[in-house]
Every structure is written in structure tokens, then in C-alpha cells.
Amino acid sequence: MHDIRAIRDNPEAFEQALNRRGLHGLTSQILSLDSDRRARISAAENAQAEQNKASKEVGAAKARGDEAEFERLRALVAQTKSDIATMQAEAADLDARLRDLLLGIPNLPLDRVPDGADEDDNVELRRWGNPRAFDFPPKEHFEIAGVRPGMDFETGAKLSGSRFVVLKGGIARIHRALAQFMIDLHIDKHGLEETWTPVLVLEDMMLGTGQLPKFGEDSYLTREGYWLIPTAEVTLTNTVHGDLVDHATLPRRMVAHSQCFRSEAGSAGRDTTGMLRQHQFEKVEMVSITDAESGLAEHDRMTRCAEAVLEALELPYRTIILCTGDMGAGARITHDLEVWLPGQDRYREISSVSYCGDYQARRMNARYRPEGGGKPEFVHTLNGSGLAVGRTLIAVLENGQQADGSVVLPQVLRPYLGGATRLSAEGVLS
CATH class of the missing domain: 3.30.930.10 (Bira Bifunctional Protein; Domain 2)
Incomplete structure (x- = not known):
């Protein structure tokens, strides 16, 4: 299995090594899945921060008797919680797809290995x-x-x-x-x-x-x-x-x-x-x-x-x-x-x-x-x-x-x- 961080750091070298194996275009697939996965994780983390902030404000609105604001914030917390669950599920699915892709990719040949088809x-x-x-x-x-x-x-x-x-x-x-x-x-x-x-x-x-x-x-x-x-x-x-x-x-x-x-x-x-x-x-x-x-x-x-x-x-x-x-x-x-x-x-x-x-x-x-x-x-x-x-x-x-x-x-x-x-x-x- 390959290190996704190494692929991110030097995608050209990874792609060239796979080309020697007769495999082409996999690096872009890997990086696309990885980018989407990281974006979902980042969005979920940002939403979690917003939910935490709104949860604190819910208590404050209730304490001062602002019923309208209380209801708005409570609905926002519920929606954000649902959005976070969706984004986390999407991130988990993308992570599984990325892992399956990486598991199926062969090892990278050393420079001393001769190129050839069979x-x-x-x-x-x-x-x-x-x-x-x-x-x-x-x-x-x-x-x-x-x-x-x-x-x-x-x-x-x-x-x-x-x-x-x-x-x-x-x-x-x-x-x-x-x-x-x-x-x-x-x-x-x-x-x-x-x-x-x-x-x-x-x-x-x-x-x-x-x-x-x-x-x-x-x-x-x-x-x-x-x-x-x-x-x-x-x-x-x-x-x-x-x-x-x-x-x-x-x-x-x-x-x-x-x-x-x-x-x-x-x-x-x-x-x-x-x-x-x-x-x-x-x-x-x-x-x-x-x-x-x-x-x-x-x-x-x-x-x-x-x-x-x-x-x-x-x-x-x-x-x-x-x-x-x-x-x-x-x-x-x-x-x-x-x-x-x-x-x-x-x-x-x-x-x-x-x-x-x-x-x-x-x-x-x-x-x-x-x-x-x-x-x-x-x-x-x-x-x-x-x-x-x-x-x-x-x-x-x-x-x-x-x-x-x-x-x-x-x-x-x-x-x-x-x-x-x-x-x-x-x-x-x-």
C-alpha cells in the first residue's frame, strides 16, 4: 500500500513509476478522491465549530428570553448536526474508495529494475x-x-x-x-x-x-x-x-x-x-x-x-x-x-x-x-x-x-x- 502523503508531495514521480508498470492516469484519480475526502473533512470540522458556537448562543438566547432567536438557533443547530453527519458519511465513503484504490495499486519498481512488458x-x-x-x-x-x-x-x-x-x-x-x-x-x-x-x-x-x-x-x-x-x-x-x-x-x-x-x-x-x-x-x-x-x-x-x-x-x-x-x-x-x-x-x-x-x-x-x-x-x-x-x-x-x-x-x-x-x-x- 502506498503513502498518500508521498503521492501528494511528488505526484509526478509516482505517476512515472506507475507508467513503468504499464499503468496510466491513476495518480489523478487518487488525488481527486483525496482532495474530495479532505474537503468533506474540512467542511465537517468547520460546521462542527459553527454548531458549537450556535449551541452556546442557544443558551444565551433562552436566558435573556429571546424566544425567536432561541428557536432560530435551535433549528440551526439541528440542521448543522444533520449536515455534519452527511459530510462525515461522505468523507468515510471517499476514504473507503481511496483505500480500495490504493490497495489495488502495485508497488513501485526500483530504478535498477529493467523496463519491459513480459x-x-x-x-x-x-x-x-x-x-x-x-x-x-x-x-x-x-x-x-x-x-x-x-x-x-x-x-x-x-x-x-x-x-x-x-x-x-x-x-x-x-x-x-x-x-x-x-x-x-x-x-x-x-x-x-x-x-x-x-x-x-x-x-x-x-x-x-x-x-x-x-x-x-x-x-x-x-x-x-x-x-x-x-x-x-x-x-x-x-x-x-x-x-x-x-x-x-x-x-x-x-x-x-x-x-x-x-x-x-x-x-x-x-x-x-x-x-x-x-x-x-x-x-x-x-x-x-x-x-x-x-x-x-x-x-x-x-x-x-x-x-x-x-x-x-x-x-x-x-x-x-x-x-x-x-x-x-x-x-x-x-x-x-x-x-x-x-x-x-x-x-x-x-x-x-x-x-x-x-x-x-x-x-x-x-x-x-x-x-x-x-x-x-x-x-x-x-x-x-x-x-x-x-x-x-x-x-x-x-x-x-x-x-x-x-x-x-x-x-x-x-x-x-x-x-x-x-x-x-x-x-x-x-
Whole structure:
């Protein structure tokens, strides 16, 4: 959410930043609503002063026996009271309309973010690892012989419909091992605090991180009014919702492994085969809460945390910076990590790491008091996948596949797999 005072002070800069997002003319709408709202508030305050003055004069007129003046002033007080109520109601309506408008406007991109319309305009920052040269045509994950016994889409569809899967045997164990490995790496090597949170949240929590009101169709709402989280970003970030935190506790670096739920309303027809895009999936999510000065350095640090997972798993990847047209609504800057999938012969997103500035904090009213005292300031928030577990499973299976249908697994997973380093063509760990 944006600071209306900052928009008033520099509307040209705000409009230019929104133009980079492909949005035009919103600043004038904002300022018009704000001006009307402030005018109603000012008029109500002036009328209140007149009412107070007239109320005093009513008593004086009655005391001196001036019945005509008494009646005139009493009628004036009643009318003014009615006018004040009308103006206050109009001001409240304009305030709600202004808030709704501000809630729907995306964050302002940093100057370093490249301009662009879509993913074709993203800019590659670096690459790590070389895609393996296969001496046979590599398959997609769901086509590999050793994977098929443990990745059951038919039963998933019978139980829940399309875009669900049942994992069994060796595949289920590799999936679990990946999540455990990621959590341990982030805790032991990166200093993040393991956190377990609910997957059902109140509407205010979804508003706080920006999933509502604009992107409600992408999430699931229960009939009891709870929302299923699309990512643990929602719960981890909202741990400071409404709080005034001690600056000495910043940065707060958290990590959680959770179930995630997305309706994928805006992705009809995309990635319908395999488990690349599911309605229910698991993710290891990182969230940092920082002060205003530390956000960008923390963004680089968090990106490295995600990259370290891929490097430990020996998966080739590239790091890109998203352009203004492809960046999420809540972000000021986003780094995407794209892992190499030989079955698709392309890089695919496996992590997004975003710096949100104080955009989410304003929605949550989450602040900190600077060292040495002073006026409270809004915290700055960051979030990033570290990593999406299902997509990491896909990458491990496709990059490790062998001509006979078996899969060679990363060495770092060995302690989590009872010493196994291979999935046989029959789907058995050994």
C-alpha cells in the first residue's frame, strides 16, 4: 500500500513509476478522491465549530428570553448536526474508495529494475553449472521409467480432480528428503529460524501481504471464511502484523516448510501435464523482516540462500532480474532462479526472491522504533522460495535420468534416503 502523503508531495514521480508498470492516469484519480475526502473533512470540522458556537448562543438566547432567536438557533443547530453527519458519511465513503484504490495499486519498481512488458524482457544476471550432454533424448519427469510407479496422476485425479498427484514409494521419499535437506541447509548454514505456521488464515492476513483484494481468485476460500495460504509468505510476514517491533530484533530471518494451495485461475491450459503446476504443493519459504536501510542487502543475501540449494543439488540454473511487466504486484525488485529441465530443453522458474520495501508493512501496520528512539518507521519485508519442493523434485529427476530409466540422485540427499543414491528403473531406491 502506498503513502498518500508521498503521492501528494511528488505526484509526478509516482505517476512515472506507475507508467513503468504499464499503468496510466491513476495518480489523478487518487488525488481527486483525496482532495474530495479532505474537503468533506474540512467542511465537517468547520460546521462542527459553527454548531458549537450556535449551541452556546442557544443558551444565551433562552436566558435573556429571546424566544425567536432561541428557536432560530435551535433549528440551526439541528440542521448543522444533520449536515455534519452527511459530510462525515461522505468523507468515510471517499476514504473507503481511496483505500480500495490504493490497495489495488502495485508497488513501485526500483530504478535498477529493467523496463519491459513480459518475461521476454527479463535480464539474465548470471548462470551456474553446465547443462548435461545426454547421449539419448532426455524425457520429462513423468515419462521416466523409474518415476512412473511413484507418480500417480490417475489416482490424484480420482481423489481430487485435475492438477493433483499421489506420490508413492521412492518418489515420495525423495520429495520428503528434498524438503528436509532445504530446511536443514537454511537453518544450519544460513542462520534462518525454522518456523511452523497454520495453512488457514484470516482475510486480514491475505490483505496484509497483498493477495487480496486483487488476486483473490488465485486462492481458496473456505465456507467458514478462512483462506488457504498460497505460500508461507503470508503467515511468516504477518507474524509482525500490527506490531511495533524492537529494532534490536531485526533482521528477523525465518524459514518454513508448508503445504501451499493455488487455484491457478490465471493459468488455464498452461503446464497441464506432470506436476509442474499443481493446486496443492509444498514449498520451503524464506521471509526476512528488516529495517529500511538493510532491505536491498538482505535481498542479495536471500538470493544467495536460494542459489546455494541448487548448487548443493548440482542443478544448473540461471538468475534473472524480472522486468517491470513481469514482476509481482508487491515487489520493488525480484530475482528469479530458473533451473535447467532437460526434458523441456529450457530453464524454468524454481524460486522468486522479492524485496517489497514498506509496501506490505503499510498494509499490516508493522513498524519498528529506530535505535536511539524517534518516530516509529515501517519495517521492510522480503520473501523468497528456498525452494519449491515439487519443482526441485522434477529437476532432480530430469537431470539425473539415465538411458535405462533409472535416476542418479544428488549426493547431498544420501543421509536423508538411508544411503541410497539411485532410483532404479523399477522405482526402487538403492
